[in-house]
Amino acid sequence: MHDHTDIFIGITSIMIGKYTNQMQTALLLEGNFTSSPLPGLIKQLQTVFNRLGIPLTCPGMSSTYVQMFGPNDLQVTIEFMAGPADHGVFAGTLGSPISTMLVPDATDRIRRHKSHLLVYVQHGVFGGVMGEKGISSLFNELGMHQPGHSLAEFLERIKILSIACETICAEMPASLIHWTQSNMVFSSTNFTTVVEEPIGPLTVHPCLYGPEPPRGAAKQYVGIHTLGAADYIGREIHVEAAPVPWTELYAGALSFIKIAIEKNGYIIPDGDIFGVEGDSVSFRVRHVGANAEQGLSDHYQLTLRYSREHGYTMPDAKRRLTVPGGVDGVERLIGTATPEARAQLRRMRESAALAEGIGGRLVVTRPADEPPQAPGRTGNARIIPFGKRTGL
Incomplete structure (x- = not known):
């Protein structure tokens, strides 16, 4: 059975920022x-x-x-x-x-x-x-x-x-x-x-932190907690530490904000993946609830899956293949005979419409070790929001 958290798309949050008044x-x-x-x-x-x-x-x-x-x-x-x-x-x-x-x-x-x-x-x-x-x-x-x-x-x-x-x-x-x-x-x-670009260091403070790197890691790991993102999207953003320059992670956080506040924009749903055109960088999104013990309020968590420029791929990332034809290609693979398949396709088409509404596109992938005709397996979905990197 496919893990539906992997492709939880088409469901968006009502985006209301904090909008600090004074x-x-x-x-x-x-x-x-x-x-x-x-x-x-x-x-x-x-x-x-x-x-x-x-x-x-x-x-x-x-x-x-x-x-x-x-x-x-x-x-x-x-x-x-x-x-x-x-x-x-x-x-x-x-x-x-x-x-x-x-x-x-x-x-x-x-x-x-x-x-x-x-x-x-x-x-x-x-x-x-x-x-x-x-x-x-x-x-x-x-x-x-x-x-x-x-x-x-x-x-x-x-x-x-x-x-x-x-x-x-x-x-x-x-x-x-x-x-x-x-x-x-x-x-x-x-x-x-x-001030030329308000959605940047002016209003979104990248608070850097450096945890102990994993055993055997050759590079220092750096992560980011934002201060100011909540004014735009209602929650702050935590970008998990990775062995890449902090500007790469910060650019991902700013892109997440910009997708939300674009005309027809939206909060990328929990479990979805987004990146930039050319497949050079990819982040997974999680909507995380408050944790009083850790002193954390509700936030959006971004995890860098890979960065081509910096030669990084997260340790547990599995190679995936793009499904030709996108959602139409998925429909050819799984058909429309079952309610589950129809619901899955509906959610994918909704997500595709959201991505296209901000000038992006939806890319559907499947694990590379799965046969393309595997029944009931629709793979994963990635949102390619912009034709170029945003932020720093």
Whole structure:
């Protein structure tokens, strides 16, 4: 009997992201200020956003605080803090290897800064408290729409906050930018680079970990836990450790997110496999429930099956052959005489339609050691989502 978990396709999750409402950055400043920089900054920000068709009104300001209002209940708030930020709040990001890769002297920049700006972007008056326990559930109980709770509005907040940070840095360069939603730090230079692709290091922090490699392994194994993927797809992603560069695993995690948020996109079902055109890399997907003992919440687990570029194949992977003709080829093999066969074909056609809906295609395979005419055996299905690798 074929293991149906191997080909559990056509069943998709309802994809709702966390869509953090109040987005925040901290910009660390090294210069000495004899007066508040806010009046000049606000004028420049209004000029920039007006040109972009996003008028920001400013009812009033103090020397340390200003709140501006825009269309669609948009709120932009800036605070000027004359002293340094609490160094302790950076402990988490400084403990992440990716932070030292992006800003090797981040610790020194934090130590040197003398003042800082806090920039907030949110939708609606409740934007700053939507993440607090019970608030979002209260909105649901009352049948009220949560302000800013959509992918489009989340992406808009990312865009507004990015533009605000770049505008401020052009006026008074920051030594360090702390993007708190993903707990990432950037210099003003590499910030300009990462904002070009929001679904990347800007909003999805690749937290690297390095377990002990299997006995006899010649290479170091590296895995990834994301921080920020849940804003897009409702759960974080854990990529199991493998002896390949971390960027290969990170690209897989970003591809998984992009498949979900594409037009007609969807969460790849539990047990399915996805890769890139040309069959150069392949990941298996698992939907994993929370584990209190391990301190894990619900998440999506990706396992690298193989990477042609890095010569890696997972130890227990079995060679598989593509079924010619895809789902039609499977139908020729198993027929439609039984309810099980018809249900299997229906699920495959549904999965094929989903893949084609995002410009991809479904590839059906079978174990290489099975005869192609084996009755009732439909093999496995792979989704080839993109014609080229996405991510880093």
